[in-house]
Amino acid sequence: MLISTPKQDTLADIATHRLAHSIVTGELEQGQKLNEAELAERFGMGRGPLREALRHLEGMRLVTRVPNAGARVVVLDRKTLSDLYAVREALEGMACRIAATQMTDDEIAQLGKLLDRHEAQIKKQGGKVYAQSEGDLDFHFQIVRGSRNQMLMNLLGSEQYQLLRMCRYRTSRNAQRTGPALQQHRQIVAALAQRDGELAEILMRRHIQGAWHSIGEMIAKEEAA
Amino acid sequence: MLISTPKQDTLADIATHRLAHSIVTGELEQGQKLNEAELAERFGMGRGPLREALRHLEGMRLVTRVPNAGARVVVLDRKTLSDLYAVREALEGMACRIAATQMTDDEIAQLGKLLDRHEAQIKKQGGKVYAQSEGDLDFHFQIVRGSRNQMLMNLLGSEQYQLLRMCRYRTSRNAQRTGPALQQHRQIVAALAQRDGELAEILMRRHIQGAWHSIGEMIAKEEAA
DNA sequence: TTTCCACAGATTGTCGACAATCAGGATTCG
DNA sequence: CGAATCCTGATTGTCGACAATCTGTGGAAA
Numbered sequence: 001m002l003i004s005t006p007k008q009d010t011l012a013d014i015a016t017h018r019l020a021h022s023i024v025t026g027e028l029e030q031g032q033k034l035n036e037a038e039l040a041e042r043f044g045m046g047r048g049p050l051r052e053a054l055r056h057l058e059g060m061r062l063v064t065r066v067p068n069a070g071a072r073v074v075v076l077d078r079k080t081l082s083d084l085y086a087v088r089e090a091l092e093g094m095a096c097r098i099a100a101t102q103m104t105d106d107e108i109a110q111l112g113k114l115l116d117r118h119e120a121q122i123k124k125q126g127g128k129v130y131a132q133s134e135g136d137l138d139f140h141f142q143i144v145r146g147s148r149n150q151m152l153m154n155l156l157g158s159e160q161y162q163l164l165r166m167c168r169y170r171t172s173r174n175a176q177r178t179g180p181a182l183q184q185h186r187q188i189v190a191a192l193a194q195r196d197g198e199l200a201e202i203l204m205r206r207h208i209q210g211a212w213h214s215i216g217e218m219i220a221k222e223e224a225a
Numbered sequence: 226m227l228i229s230t231p232k233q234d235t236l237a238d239i240a241t242h243r244l245a246h247s248i249v250t251g252e253l254e255q256g257q258k259l260n261e262a263e264l265a266e267r268f269g270m271g272r273g274p275l276r277e278a279l280r281h282l283e284g285m286r287l288v289t290r291v292p293n294a295g296a297r298v299v300v301l302d303r304k305t306l307s308d309l310y311a312v313r314e315a316l317e318g319m320a321c322r323i324a325a326t327q328m329t330d331d332e333i334a335q336l337g338k339l340l341d342r343h344e345a346q347i348k349k350q351g352g353k354v355y356a357q358s359e360g361d362l363d364f365h366f367q368i369v370r371g372s373r374n375q376m377l378m379n380l381l382g383s384e385q386y387q388l389l390r391m392c393r394y395r396t397s398r399n400a401q402r403t404g405p406a407l408q409q410h411r412q413i414v415a416a417l418a419q420r421d422g423e424l425a426e427i428l429m430r431r432h433i434q435g436a437w438h439s440i441g442e443m444i445a446k447e448e449a450a
Numbered sequence: 451t452t453t454c455c456a457c458a459g460a461t462t463g464t465c466g467a468c469a470a471t472c473a474g475g476a477t478t479c480g
Numbered sequence: 481c482g483a484a485t486c487c488t489g490a491t492t493g494t495c496g497a498c499a500a501t502c503t504g505t506g507g508a509a510a
Contacts, residue, residue, distance in 0.1 A: 010292050010463065012280065036492070046465045048273060051493090052280040055237065059284015061379065067235050068471050068492060083376035086319065094315040151308040154286065155380070235493065261462070271495045276463090293462060293501050 011045045015053035018043060023062050023073050024165045030075040034063065062162060076166055078219050084163055085212035089205050091156055092140060096188065096204040099146030100197035111142055111189050115182065122178050137161065137168075139185055143192075143204075171218055181211070236270045240278035243268065248287050248298050249390045255300040259288065287387060301391055303444050309388055310437035314430050316381055317365060321413065321429040324371030325422035336367055336414050340407065347403050362386065362393075364410055368417075368429075396443055405435070 019039070022028045040050045054071045057063045065071045076084075103111075118135050144156050184207040191200035244264075247253045265275045279296045282288045290296045301309075328336075343360050369381050409432040416425035 012463085013292070037490095047492090048276075048464060048466095051273075052277055055277040055280040056284045059281045067238070069473095070492065080375065083374045086323070086374055087316065087376050087380065090315045090319040091312065094311065098311070149308045149311055150305065151312050155312065237493085262460095272462090273494060273496095295462065 010049065011043075012049035012052035012056070015039075015043055015045065015050050016056045019053055019057055020062060020162060023057075024162050024169065026166070026169045028073050030073050030166075032073045034071045034073065036070070060162070074163075076163065076170070078216065078223060081167055081219065082212070082216065084167075085208060085215075088156070088164075089208045089212075091152060092144065092208060093201045093205040095144045095147040095149065095152055095156070096192070097197040097201040098149065099143050100192050100195050100200045102148045103143075103146035103192060105193075107142075107146055108189065108192050111139070111192070112186075114139060114142065115185050115189065118178075118182060118185075122182065134165075134168075136181065136185075137164065143188075146192075167215065171215055181207070184210070235274065236268075237274035237277035237281070240264075240268055240270065240275050241281045244278055244282055245287060245387060248282075249387050249394065251391070251394045253298050255298050255391075257298045259296045259298065261295070285383065285387070299388075301388065301395070303441065303448060306392055306444065307437070307441065309392075310433060310440075313381070313389075314433045314437075316377060317369065317433060318426045318430040320369045320372040320374065320377055320381070321417070322422040322426040323374065324368050325417050325420050325425045327373045328368075328371035328417060330418075332367070332371055333414065333417050336364070336417070339364060339367065340410050340414065343403075343407060343410075347407065359390075361406065361410075362389065368413075371417075392440065396440055406432070409435070 019028075019034075028034070034054065036047050036050055036054070040047045043050065054063060054065065058065050058071065062074055063071045064074055114135070118139075121135070141153075141157055141161070144152055147153075184203065188200055188203045188207065191197075191203055244253075244259075253259070259279065261272050261275055261279070265272045268275065279288060279290065283290050283296065287299055288296045289299055339360070343364075346360070366378075366382055366386070369377055372378075409428065413425055413428045413432065416422075416428055
């Protein structure tokens with residue numbers, strides 16, 4: 001699992017994870033008000049730990065707070081997502097370039113196997129794309145891990161990753177790009193295997209631009225309604 | 226001021242800002258344990274708001290927490306800073322490229338005046354470089370603002386910016402690179418004025434690489450002792 | 451002397467209650 | 481009839497006390 005699992009944690013940590021999950025999956029709507037007493041009740045804890053969790057989530061920009069008026073789930077409008085994809089392009093592009101020099105042969109081979117599993121899954125169940133979306137994030141995160149840059153892993157693995165997942169859950173019911181995406185993934189792995197960082201970066205940037213192109217259009221149509 | 230000013234805020238927000246400031250300026254040493262009761266006493270508030278502040282700071286990665294063992298100030302070792310500068314290079318490079326197409330002529334002119342003030346300040350007081358360091362961050366942040374990318378502004382303006390300032394306070398007592406840095410800044414402004422995004426990006430990346438080169442050496446020497 | 455255990459002090463985690471502030475509706479005055 | 485005002489219910493902000501957990505110190509047994 002990509003989300004850290006709260007084993008023997010504090011209540012506030014549990015609340016943080018549960019809230020983050022609910023926000024990302026859309027169970028809590030964007031912009032929805034978060035009532036402390038109600039949530040504390042639902043999670044079976046006092047308001048103290050819950051407030052700490054909200055503060056934590058505020059720090060990672062999943063919720064917005066205004067003093068004396070409570071916390072609300074962040075809203076991902078078109079501009080925000082556009083900014084997000086631009087940042088991703090720069091960051092994951094760099095991650096790709098570095099990963100080409102840092103990943104072990106074995107890691108790259110694992111990446112290839114991951115794509116094999118994706119392909120099998122796509123052929124078997126054309127409809128259920130949720131798994132593919134999560135798998136896509138897996139792919140991207142493995143490459144970021146390959147860059148050996150902890151800060152990058154934090155940025156893309158914790159914060160932006162959550163926003164991306166939010167975006168996925170919001171748009172997954174519509175269009176799919178699994179076919180071309182998988183092929184692009186394969187090209188990237190090939191470039192990594194050849195240790196061609198520059199090419200890997202270019203392919204990754206193009207891949208993310210393409211993803212934004214398709215998602216941006218979808219959102220535009222959605223907002224028109 | 227680049228740091229948001231707590232006007233009529235909650236106690237937890239005040240604590241967040243005071244702690245962030247103390248951490249960034251080095252008043253609180255890296256890795257130092259943060260005792261809740263002691264800090265609450267010093268700030269004249271209960272432990273509740275202080276704990277919320279710690280959770281907020283944890284969210285923005287200025288402190289590290291381990292359950293039942295308290296919070297500690299984050300430590301910036303050589304590897305972390307190296308990662309930070311790599312991320313900055315990608316992010317600010319992109320910001321520069323976009324800013325070249327988005328900034329108004331007036332904003333670019335303001336940028337030039339900012340550098341004039343820096344130059345005057347450097348000539349007047351060769352020693353007091355703290356102001357120049359803050360000014361340098363101002364310069365970088367203005368360009369990020371010019372990219373009109375809110376997420377970029379958040380990333381570089383809030384979180385990484387704090388880590389950078391920490392780094393500055395730690396290393397400012399040693400070497401200076403104000404001369405070459407200023408000249409590179411001027412080149413960047415010139416590229417922006419010509420609306421040459423590609424060149425601006427290249428110059429910015431080179432500028433940040435140079436900064437890392439000099440700071441990395443300094444840290445290596447420091448760690449040897 | 452060394453190692454293990456138990457105890458005490460300190461620190462963190464949690465809860466419930468109270469104060470401060472805000473939102474919405476009824477009331478009253480122009 | 482409309483707008484400003486006050487009141488009331490609800491929600492957030494804060495505090496103090498108590499429970500759970502960790503740390504390190506001292507003593508007893510091998």
